[in-house]
Amino acid sequence: MTKFDTESLEFLFNKVLTKYNTDLSLYAMASLERRLDRFLSLYHFDSIYHLTDKLIQDNQYYDFFIKEITVNTTEMFRDPTCWKIIRDEILPSLKELPTIRIWHAGCSSGEEVFSMAILLKELGLFDKAKTIASDLNKEVIENAKQGIYSLKSVPINEENYIKSGGLFSLNKYYTVKDNTIQMDSHLLENVKFMRHDLSTGIPFSKFDIILCRNVMIYFNKTLQENVFQLFQKSLFKNSFIIIGKKESMAYYTNAREFSEYNEAEKIYKLIS
Amino acid sequence: MKKSRDIKLIVIGGSAGSIPVVNKILSSLPRGFKTPIVICLHRMKNVPEGMKEVLETNYHGTLIEPNDKEPIKEGCAYIAPSNYHLLVCEKELTFCLSTEDLFNYSRPSIDLTFCSISDTFKDNVLGIIVTGANKDGAHGMNCINKKGGITIAQNPKECTAPYMPQSAIELNCIDYILTIQQISSFILKSCK
Ligand SMILES: C[S@@+](CC[C@H](N)C(=O)[O-])C[C@H]1O[C@@H](n2cnc3c(N)ncnc32)[C@H](O)[C@@H]1O
Numbered sequence: 001m002t003k004f005d006t007e008s009l010e011f012l013f014n015k016v017l018t019k020y021n022t023d024l025s026l027y028a029m030a031s032l033e034r035r036l037d038r039f040l041s042l043y044h045f046d047s048i049y050h051l052t053d054k055l056i057q058d059n060q061y062y063d064f065f066i067k068e069i070t071v072n073t074t075e076m077f078r079d080p081t082c083w084k085i086i087r088d089e090i091l092p093s094l095k096e097l098p099t100i101r102i103w104h105a106g107c108s109s110g111e112e113v114f115s116m117a118i119l120l121k122e123l124g125l126f127d128k129a130k131t132i133a134s135d136l137n138k139e140v141i142e143n144a145k146q147g148i149y150s151l152k153s154v155p156i157n158e159e160n161y162i163k164s165g166g167l168f169s170l171n172k173y174y175t176v177k178d179n180t181i182q183m184d185s186h187l188l189e190n191v192k193f194m195r196h197d198l199s200t201g202i203p204f205s206k207f208d209i210i211l212c213r214n215v216m217i218y219f220n221k222t223l224q225e226n227v228f229q230l231f232q233k234s235l236f237k238n239s240f241i242i243i244g245k246k247e248s249m250a251y252y253t254n255a256r257e258f259s260e261y262n263e264a265e266k267i268y269k270l271i272s
Numbered sequence: 273m274k275k276s277r278d279i280k281l282i283v284i285g286g287s288a289g290s291i292p293v294v295n296k297i298l299s300s301l302p303r304g305f306k307t308p309i310v311i312c313l314h315r316m317k318n319v320p321e322g323m324k325e326v327l328e329t330n331y332h333g334t335l336i337e338p339n340d341k342e343p344i345k346e347g348c349a350y351i352a353p354s355n356y357h358l359l360v361c362e363k364e365l366t367f368c369l370s371t372e373d374l375f376n377y378s379r380p381s382i383d384l385t386f387c388s389i390s391d392t393f394k395d396n397v398l399g400i401i402v403t404g405a406n407k408d409g410a411h412g413m414n415c416i417n418k419k420g421g422i423t424i425a426q427n428p429k430e431c432t433a434p435y436m437p438q439s440a441i442e443l444n445c446i447d448y449i450l451t452i453q454q455i456s457s458f459i460l461k462s463c464k
Contacts, residue, residue: 003391028359028361028368029361029362030359030360030361030362030368030370030388031359031368031370031372034359034372034384035372071370071371071372073371073372073373214371216340217340217356217368217369217370217371218370220361221341221364221366224341244340245353246337246338246339246340246353246356246369247339247340247369248339248340248341248342250339251341
């Protein structure tokens, strides 16, 4: 891999921060530099400076760039054992609330959002839920709203759904069109999508459950700290935060204000 | 030959079938062996547990499947978690995970792990590629070699699946071709 010199990276990061208010300097360089390197060679830029010029001149190209350098891979019911705990324990424990407020931070193309909506349906809690699904990336948010996925994704999603304790077959929730599936749009009735940038964003509401899975792995420790702080401010007391299977809250300075509700599945509860 | 450098990190790559080979290497290391070891083996998706137990049988150190941003410590061996790529953050010497697409049909991909480690640890890496049926890892061994690290391929004659070490050997980036036993003695001789 080409290693970039610090100066050119700083140039790019500063320009992007000033114009678009996203702080790429707080990303984990190990992955970001890989993605940048790939972007430059795929789209034939001979230097970071040329790329920066293009990004500053062309807003649409910037959106495309962000889509390309972030990692958007996702699945329905990814890590089924975690979703089983959400189904069997977390949601039932909130069922007496008048409204269940949920935030998917970094929702990518929406598979996680549909997973939660399906769970809520099957538990009879659908009408109580108010969900925000956010991402940095406009394009994936559009994909999420449409709920159209490739037919190839069905087997893994179906397998995950069953392993997570799904009551039916996933095909109850979609129709097949050519090589794609169309999710039942009714599932998004209580979902509001928005663009929200975790690198510079501020709290905007309070929630009973925040899911932020496989998003912070792309951030450096400083940004992880900021984001945990943002989440802490966005949670009611005794509410839950669920992070990715191989992420950890251990390095967060206020970790002690959370209890490890389920250590293996990385589900934490705000206690103070 | 070149190289009698300080080895600060050992990396081992192979496919799922290489678990017994890696276990043999790990279990040959004495109590108090310090150099951290990073192991990247292809794994079956959604069959996460089990591999760790087999790998750590008779190993005296601590075997860890690291979380994101976990620091690299002496006396430990780390195994790339299933369904994530395992990278190393520059400077901080912590692990950094990614769910980027499969690379060489694999996640974790040995190439990604090896190249990332050689970017950070430069010529202080000992890279070992063992039995496997995919060319993943060959490019990674080349990265290690280019940065001045030491590279060992398991002798293909001894491998149940020789394709992986063979592909690395064909890239002309391998310093030593050794049997499992010789690999163990090499580690004992050159690491602490
Ligand atoms: C690997 S996906 C995770 C999808 C889903 N949560 C899951 O676990 O399957 C990571 C997502 O984080 C988003 N992301 C990256 N940087 C972000 C930021 N600064 N603010 C909000 N979202 C961000 C990306 O656009 C991408 O959709």
